[in-house]
Amino acid sequence: MSNSNQHVPAIVIGRLPLYLRALTQLSSEGRRVTSSQELSEKLGFSSAQIRKDLSYFGEFGKQGTGYEIEFLEKSLREILKVHHVWDMVLVGAGDLGHALANYGGFETRGFSIVAIFDANPIKIGTRLGDWRVQPMEEIRVTLRDKKIQVAIIAVPAAAAQTVADELVEGGVRAILNYAPTTLSVPPRVKVYHIDPVAGLQSMTYYL
Amino acid sequence: MSNSNQHVPAIVIGRLPLYLRALTQLSSEGRRVTSSQELSEKLGFSSAQIRKDLSYFGEFGKQGTGYEIEFLEKSLREILKVHHVWDMVLVGAGDLGHALANYGGFETRGFSIVAIFDANPIKIGTRLGDWRVQPMEEIRVTLRDKKIQVAIIAVPAAAAQTVADELVEGGVRAILNYAPTTLSVPPRVKVYHIDPVAGLQSMTYYL
DNA sequence: CCATGTGAATACATTCACAGCA
DNA sequence: TGCTGTGAATGTATTCACATGG
Numbered sequence: 001m002s003n004s005n006q007h008v009p010a011i012v013i014g015r016l017p018l019y020l021r022a023l024t025q026l027s028s029e030g031r032r033v034t035s036s037q038e039l040s041e042k043l044g045f046s047s048a049q050i051r052k053d054l055s056y057f058g059e060f061g062k063q064g065t066g067y068e069i070e071f072l073e074k075s076l077r078e079i080l081k082v083h084h085v086w087d088m089v090l091v092g093a094g095d096l097g098h099a100l101a102n103y104g105g106f107e108t109r110g111f112s113i114v115a116i117f118d119a120n121p122i123k124i125g126t127r128l129g130d131w132r133v134q135p136m137e138e139i140r141v142t143l144r145d146k147k148i149q150v151a152i153i154a155v156p157a158a159a160a161q162t163v164a165d166e167l168v169e170g171g172v173r174a175i176l177n178y179a180p181t182t183l184s185v186p187p188r189v190k191v192y193h194i195d196p197v198a199g200l201q202s203m204t205y206y207l
Numbered sequence: 208m209s210n211s212n213q214h215v216p217a218i219v220i221g222r223l224p225l226y227l228r229a230l231t232q233l234s235s236e237g238r239r240v241t242s243s244q245e246l247s248e249k250l251g252f253s254s255a256q257i258r259k260d261l262s263y264f265g266e267f268g269k270q271g272t273g274y275e276i277e278f279l280e281k282s283l284r285e286i287l288k289v290h291h292v293w294d295m296v297l298v299g300a301g302d303l304g305h306a307l308a309n310y311g312g313f314e315t316r317g318f319s320i321v322a323i324f325d326a327n328p329i330k331i332g333t334r335l336g337d338w339r340v341q342p343m344e345e346i347r348v349t350l351r352d353k354k355i356q357v358a359i360i361a362v363p364a365a366a367a368q369t370v371a372d373e374l375v376e377g378g379v380r381a382i383l384n385y386a387p388t389t390l391s392v393p394p395r396v397k398v399y400h401i402d403p404v405a406g407l408q409s410m411t412y413y414l
Numbered sequence: 415c416c417a418t419g420t421g422a423a424t425a426c427a428t429t430c431a432c433a434g435c436a
Numbered sequence: 437t438g439c440t441g442t443g444a445a446t447g448t449a450t451t452c453a454c455a456t457g458g
Binding site for chain 1: 415416417418419420
């Protein structure tokens with residue numbers, strides 16, 4: 001029995017991309033079938049948790065056999081809506097912006113940078129990978145014209161909130177935030193915050 | 208009454224760096240005192256949660272007044288053991304490695320890159336920021352000599368596990384992993400995994 | 415048999431609400 | 437009074453354990 005229309009905890013949604021990543025890896029190794037047990041070992045979650053997480057969305061496995069990798073992979077892509085490619089804008093053309101622009105991992109996993117913006121006049125017009133860095137003044141038009149819903153913030157902390165306001169105003173609903181500061185956005189907008197130093201600090205507690 | 212010696216949930220430890228970051232920000236604005244209420248608004252956690260989290264480690268506030276920012280900041284630094292600087296090695300001198308090497312946010316928050324390694328012969332010897340890229344063969348000696356406990360992995364997924372094994376063998380106990388793959392390490396070693404695409408994918412579910 | 419899918423039980427995390435103190 | 441610190445209550449998440457069906 002499919003439970004697809006009931007409330008799914010956010011923490012479950014957060015694990016789905018990890019399941020998807022593991023499946024893609026297995027698939028690239030030529031494997032056809034896996035089990036909650038095997039995924040458990042690869043990912044470090046309990047097998048019961050993996051089965052329960054998946055059960056929020058339907059029945060993907062076969063009793064006595066396990067999961068058909070290709071089918072489960074495709075299903076997760078649809079659940080996460082990454083079966084088509086999401087166009088993104090990148091704001092910030094510093095070192096981090098460069099690394100993100102040159103990162104090959106977006107395209108293969110459902111995301112594509114379509115434009116790069118920066119506030120620094122010196123950066124405007126310079127080439128960065130396949131793109132030309134555009135001034136912030138042009139971002140509103142790009143967001144509207146290309147109906148952009150996803151953006152990456154890679155600017156200093158002091159500028160991040162202003163950029164976020166621009167993005168929200170332009171209709172963006174998902175922000176990957178690399179600036180080390182909490183962003184304030186309306187509830188309809190999702191923010192995923194990446195702070196490597198916070199990660200390091202939470203590990204040193206245990207040393 | 209201080210509870211400092213009882214078990215503290217990992218999820219609480221994970222929030223402390225965010226409290227610390229907010230306090231440093233307030234402090235830089237010249238503020239001297241804050242409250243769980245104010246931190247709540249800045250960070251998006253409930254004030255009760257902030258008070259309870261802090262209560263695992265002691266009593267840092269004054270009833271009727273709030274928290275003395277400088278004192279709480281110093282206390283959190285000590286709890287997280289970032290009151291001194293942690294030396295780190297960086298493995299991987301690609302675009303991401305470059306961005307990390309040039310990132311100014313480590314030094315100011317208790318971390319310092321002391322050496323950079325890469326397996327690619329073309330990269331060996333090239334300058335990267337203040338460092339010279341060293342061959343992987345030299346990493347063991349560096350880890351031992353400098354008693355390194357913290358490392359950053361910024362290599363392709365296929366190489367990440369091998370690098371992790373080297374690091375663990377060399378005595379590293381905290382790994383910041385940028386490779387899009389799950390690492391298998393002994394329980395004494397902590398891994399903090401950064402996967403921007405997983406973050407993006409978990410947001411697109413809601414679009 | 416074997417591994418899924420899932421209610422029930424347990425464990426964990428958050429919020430409530432208020433006593434206690436500056 | 438105003439805000440902390442914290443037991444008790446509530447709400448969430450994980451694990452258990454087994455019926456089910458290939």
